[in-house]
Amino acid sequence: EAQVTQNPRYLITVTGKKLTVTCSQNMNHEYMSWYRQDPGLGLRQIYYSMNVEVTDKGDVPEGYKVSRKEKRNFPLILESPSPNQTSLYFCASSNIEHGLAGGIGSNEQFFGPGTRLTVL
Amino acid sequence: KQEVTQIPAALSVPEGENLVLNCSFTDSAIYNLQWFRQDPGKGLTSLLLIQSSQREQTSGRLNASLDKSSGRSTLYIAASQPGDSATYLCAVADLSNSGYALNFGKGTSLLVTP
16 A cells, blocks of 8 residues: 555654654655644645755754655654654655656655654 | 645535635746645545646546636535535645745635534
């Protein structure tokens, strides 16, 4: 089954304790991305990756790191979590087809189930 | 930066009604536009994807239209059912030399009452 998986799904931690949220996709997608969702603010992009070893900052990258050593995995790292990073996090993946009109389903973003993080 | 707005923020309708959700965006040079559904505490489920060269897409009771020149998209839901109750999110994709960005609206919370 084509899917994006995230682990853990729920995490409660304390300020300053390094953590990693894993994301994996089995669709051979080039593009992967992390978002956080907060009430009243909607979904905001943290980081994205266009391919292996290519990562870029999104709108709210402060306090986060990512890596893309393999095509299927895109972990989100919080080196020193703070309470303002309490949020619902989503990983997503898609193909990126440059210059094509595309057909139904191309470039479609697939989202993971989310990770609810609480930093005390 | 692309700004995406969804109106209304919340909507309550009786079962069986046809309804329209609106999405507007500020930069018409988009790559594609995608509508998602999100149930409380859950992830996002893709409903429809419209490429920049397309005008509309249909899936079952759902129809999404795209008018790039006016910066608007609508999601039409026919014969609404209580199971349609969820938050509907519009996301506009931009592709440029600096990368690929998906910009989300804040969503329309839909409640369909029996």
